Amino acid sequence: MFNIVIKNGHVIDGAGNPWFEADIGIKDGKIIKIGDITKAQGERIIDAGGFVVCPGFIDTHSHSDIYLLINPLCESKIRQGVTTEVIGNCGSSLSPLTRERIDMIKSRYGSLANEITWDWLSMNDYLNKLEKQGIALNVIALVGHNTIRTNVIGYENRDPTPSEMEKMKSLIRESMEDGAFGMSSGLVYVPGAYSNTEELIELCKVVAEYGGIYATHTRSETENLWEGTLEAIEIGELAGVPVHISHNVGHIMHPHPTGRCEINLKILEEARARGLDVTCDVYSYSVSGTGLKALVPPWANEGGDESLVKRLKDPEIREKIKKETLERGARDGGSACRALEKAGLWDRITLSNCEQNTDLIGKSFAEIASLRKADPFDALFDLLIEEQAHASTTARARWEEEVETVFKHPTSMFGSDGYALAPYGVLGGGKNHPRSYGNHPRVLGHYVRERKILTLEEAIRKMTSFPARRFSIPDRGMIKMGTWADIVIFDKDRIVDKATFEQPYQYPEGIKYVLVNGKVVIEDGVHTKNLAGKSLRFNALDLSNQSYDSLT
Numbered sequence: 001m002f003n004i005v006i007k008n009g010h011v012i013d014g015a016g017n018p019w020f021e022a023d024i025g026i027k028d029g030k031i032i033k034i035g036d037i038t039k040a041q042g043e044r045i046i047d048a049g050g051f052v053v054c055p056g057f058i059d060t061h062s063h064s065d066i067y068l069l070i071n072p073l074c075e076s077k078i079r080q081g082v083t084t085e086v087i088g089n090c091g092s093s094l095s096p097l098t099r100e101r102i103d104m105i106k107s108r109y110g111s112l113a114n115e116i117t118w119d120w121l122s123m124n125d126y127l128n129k130l131e132k133q134g135i136a137l138n139v140i141a142l143v144g145h146n147t148i149r150t151n152v153i154g155y156e157n158r159d160p161t162p163s164e165m166e167k168m169k170s171l172i173r174e175s176m177e178d179g180a181f182g183m184s185s186g187l188v189y190v191p192g193a194y195s196n197t198e199e200l201i202e203l204c205k206v207v208a209e210y211g212g213i214y215a216t217h218t219r220s221e222t223e224n225l226w227e228g229t230l231e232a233i234e235i236g237e238l239a240g241v242p243v244h245i246s247h248n249v250g251h252i253m254h255p256h257p258t259g260r261c262e263i264n265l266k267i268l269e270e271a272r273a274r275g276l277d278v279t280c281d282v283y284s285y286s287v288s289g290t291g292l293k294a295l296v297p298p299w300a301n302e303g304g305d306e307s308l309v310k311r312l313k314d315p316e317i318r319e320k321i322k323k324e325t326l327e328r329g330a331r332d333g334g335s336a337c338r339a340l341e342k343a344g345l346w347d348r349i350t351l352s353n354c355e356q357n358t359d360l361i362g363k364s365f366a367e368i369a370s371l372r373k374a375d376p377f378d379a380l381f382d383l384l385i386e387e388q389a390h391a392s393t394t395a396r397a398r399w400e401e402e403v404e405t406v407f408k409h410p411t412s413m414f415g416s417d418g419y420a421l422a423p424y425g426v427l428g429g430g431k432n433h434p435r436s437y438g439n440h441p442r443v444l445g446h447y448v449r450e451r452k453i454l455t456l457e458e459a460i461r462k463m464t465s466f467p468a469r470r471f472s473i474p475d476r477g478m479i480k481m482g483t484w485a486d487i488v489i490f491d492k493d494r495i496v497d498k499a500t501f502e503q504p505y506q507y508p509e510g511i512k513y514v515l516v517n518g519k520v521v522i523e524d525g526v527h528t529k530n531l532a533g534k535s536l537r538f539n540a541l542d543l544s545n546q547s548y549d550s551l552t
Contacts, residue, residue, distance in 0.1 A: 007049070014460060086415070089184050142181055145185040284440075284442040348395055
């Protein structure tokens with residue numbers, strides 16, 4: 001007797017194979033039969049006639065770390081069909097913490113930090129806390145380099161001493177032993193921006209000891225996009241660790257496509273030809289999003305948010321920030337604003353969320369500057385002061401042609417760069433990027449069905465088996481005997497993202513059922529409030545027989 005039988009579906013197994021019709025038998029959370037199953041053999045029957053049945057989607061790039069604790073139902077992600085999220089990206093994880101520096105970590109999250117009880121220190125404690133309270137989807141955790149550096153050095157702009165380097169290595173080693181899948185970096189954010197390549201190589205050598213991965217928001221994503229990619233590849237080759245480039249399109253503020261994206265992908269191909277296991281992820285929008293303080297040079301953020309605000313209040317330092325932003329390149333920060341000013345494109349960057357100036361949410365910085373009768377730089381700096389550095393933006397910084405180029409590249413998979421949100425309470429304010437609600441359905445509706453950039457089977461492979469192999473979870477990401485029953489049932493003719501930049505808190509349509517670990521979490525499009533997810537732990541498995549066949 002099966003717990004659940006899914007009947008009559010068009011099965012897309014996640015490996016890129018054409019669909020086939022079959023029943024799926026699930027028992028104790030796992031798929032134990034694929035074929036013809038009589039109704040008498042199932043405690044519960046789900047009729048999937050006319051629908052696609054595929055593995056649950058794996059969101060390779062998420063920032064849900066604190067949101068999972070605030071919102072364990074994970075509505076905006078589970079309703080997309082996301083059954084597993086990779087958290088701890090861009091150098092920012094919620095563990096490990098040290099008692100001496102926990103307030104520095106809390107300050108990153110502004111008022112959201114008051115929504116949870118900070119009663120853990122280690123990665124193990126954090127993952128246990130998630131499971132104890134319950135979560136609707138599975139979690140893969142990376143340990144963040146910014147978090148490690150903050151715990152040991154704070155927000156100081158300097159190299160670590162030998163003893164500090166050993167402390168950082170020790171924290172990474174403990175996190176890997178607790179189940180982290182690797183280390184992430186965010187090299188445009190502080191304090192990660194203060195690190196040099198040698199520091200990252202040394203830390204990644206610890207990750208390599210455990211067979212983990214290095215995922216990076218590179219140091220340069222704008223005018224000199226490839227410089228950050230080359231650094232990531234150097235780190236991977238010298239540390240002996242696989243590399244994953246986060247949201248790999250680049251934010252190039254230019255009136256026309258520049259060709260930088262193609263050059264960047266060629267660098268990945270050459271690195272793979274030399275033997276480095278390097279991949280990337282991409283989200284399904286030509287609009288990016290980040291914190292407002294990332295638009296000023298890293299040195300201006302030294303010491304944390306209070307120090308940044310104090311500098312911006314000083315007329316001489318303020319002018320220095322503006323001057324250096326315009327004169328210096330991507331490695332010195334502020335390059336997005338530099339490009340905006342040079343091309344006169346301040347209308348492309350929009351205030352998406354803040355707490356004090358809510359009347360300005362949804363307006364571009366060209367509009368804000370006009371309303372305030374101020375230079376766009378001064379409008380930006382004043383908002384940072386008024387919001388105590390806690391505000392976010394979206395920017396039309398990409399080109400559709402470049403997004404589609406990365407979609408089609410064999411090294412790419414899909415990550416939302418978003419959060420597990422809900423359209424109510426503290427998580428329902430502002431006009432945040434719609435990727436948190438629509439990233440994966442947008443791939444299947446807009447780019448597969450309408451644009452025909454990828455086949456349905458290939459798009460699902462990039463959401464399922466490919467990221468499962470990338471992050472070393474071979475028992476997920478496939479409709480296959482013995483794998484965990486993370487499953488999505490959807491209408492391929494109706495699946496569509498509904499979230500927009502004007503109304504971002506809208507769930508997608510066309511997803512009928514979502515199962516996590518063999519339990520129904522979405523039924524007929526409605527959340528069952530089933531908290532069926534798990535904190536997955538990394539074990540250094542022997543993956544020698546699991547080559548990336550599609551990349552060779």
